[in-house]
Amino acid sequence: MSVLHGKTIVLGVCGGIAAYKAAALTSKLTQAGAIVRVIMTKSAVEFVAxxxxxxxxxxHVFVDTFDEKDPSVVSHINLADSADLVLVAPATANMIGKLALGLGDDMLSTTLLATMAPIWVAPAMNVHMYANPAVQHNMQTLLSRGVRFIEPGEGQLACGYVGKGRLAEPEEILAAIELHFKGEPRRLEGQRVLVTAGGTVERIDPVRYITNDSSGKMGYAIAEEAVRMGAKVTLISGPSALSAPEGVQLINVQSALDMREAVLARLDESNLIVKAAAVADYRPSVVSEQKIKKKSDSLTLELVKNPDILQEIGTLKKHQFIIGFAAETERLDEHAMDKLNRKNCDLIVGNDVSQEGAGFSGDTNVVRFYDRNGLVEALPIQSKKDVARRLLELAADRMHTAAGES
Structure with a gap:
């Protein structure tokens, strides 16, 4: 029996030539046993009846919010409540904008606002519309709220342009939905995973310190996904406003020296180490026991180098699979590869923190994965949770391969 048997998929169809693909998708979902409830925008009706x-x-197909076919229910609420998944395909720039802004002025947009089910969006539009900063900003907003995007394909578009913007093929969308309901295998079952997250605090005096912009969101997302994939997870975190993910052993630290001690104490027992923390490179050579008073127009601090935790565990590692992070503002490929080789990492995650949608405080990231042979995979902007999932999938596959060869 198909994993989609009995699942209710609410399919939102927006106005665009790609609406014909939504018809094919409806057929495939229905044949797989899903209950497909279709909502069409008024523009979509112009393309397909x-x-x-x-x-x-x-x-029945729903178009008009006020065309209530069953007097015992309010249709858009009933659809929203009954859905196991809501998919908008094709999704226009207009509908993406409405969803990002929380607007509800038609049957589809009101249903999207009312549902508690996962929302998936499959964009389809002109290549320049897709690349427009406003559209990208709206997509980033939705990603940060947990909306999942099915990336459009590249090729000849109906408007005559060649580029990114073509609706993903029905077979591709169907496969993604089936995988979602099938549940992903617990690829890290039995593994002990150590994750570091957040920035460190290097004290100057009792009320002042040196730190950085790290929020800890990337590391916390990795820890959460590792638990979901079956691992026993220890999260060593610098100061953060985030709550520890369920099932994670949280160890709070302050300084780089604290983090080093905590990491080294757990090195031997760990199978996978993900060093996502933004550890301060330097600390004050002297920490004043009392608050430093303002006595002159300038203050000189002598800083000394902190131990390089990633390089140290790279030197000490035996069986461990080690992943590092490289947050850069220029020459990302060059700096990431240099760091991977110097610190003996198995994988390194590089991101240009000056790029929109990437960096410390946001809910999204734009990253590139590297191994000793160079670039492995470049991910488009997506939620840090999705980045964490893909990173751990890649690590798990490589760990299993290495185990099979040993």
């Missing part, structure tokens, strides 16, 4: 979707889904 509602009767097409009604025939393929064997259910």
């Amino acid at each position: 509602p009767l097409t979707f009604q025939t393929l889904s064997r259910h």
Whole structure:
């Protein structure tokens, strides 16, 4: 029996030539046993008749918010509540903007606002519209709220342009939905994972310190995903406003020296180490026991170098798989590869923190994965949770391969 049997998929169809692919998708979902409830925008009706979707889904198609077909329920609330997943395909720039702004002025947008089910969006539009900063900003906003995007393909578009913006193929969308309901295998079952996160605090005196902009969000997302994948997870975190993910052993530290001590104490027992923390490179050579008073127009601090925790565990490692992070503002590929080789990492995650959608405080990231042979994979902007999932999938595959060869 298909994993989609009995699952209710609410399919939102927006106005665009790619609406014909939504008809094919409806057919495939229905054949797989899903209950498909279709909502069309008024623009979508200009491209494909509602009767097409009604025939393929064997259910009424909804277009008008005020056309209540069943007096016992409010249709958009009933659809929102019954959905196991809401998919908008094709999604226009207009609907993406509405969802990002929380607007509800038609049947589809009100249903999207009301549902508690996962929302997936499959964009389809002109290449320049897709690249427009406003559209990208709206997508980034939705990513930060947990909306999942199915990336459009590249190729010849209906408007005549060649580029990114073509709706993903129905087979590709169906496969992604099936994987979602199938549940992903616990690829890190039995593994002990050590994750570091956040920035460190290097004291100047009792009320002042040196730190950086790290929020800890990337490391916490990795710890959470590692638990979901079956690992026993220890999270060593610098000061952060985040709550520890469920199932994670949290160890709070302050300084780089504290973090080093905590990491080295758990090195031997760990199978996978992910060094996502932004550890301060330097600390004051002298920490004043009392608050330093203002006595002159300038203050000189002598800083000394902190131990390089990643390089140290790279030197000491035996069986461990080690992942480092390289936050850069220029020459990302060059600096990331240099860091990977110098610090004996198995993988390194590079990101240009000056790039929109990347960096410390946001909920999204734009990263590139490297191994000793160079670039492994470049991810488009997506939630830090999705980045964490892909990183751990890659690590798990390589760890299993190495175990099989040993």
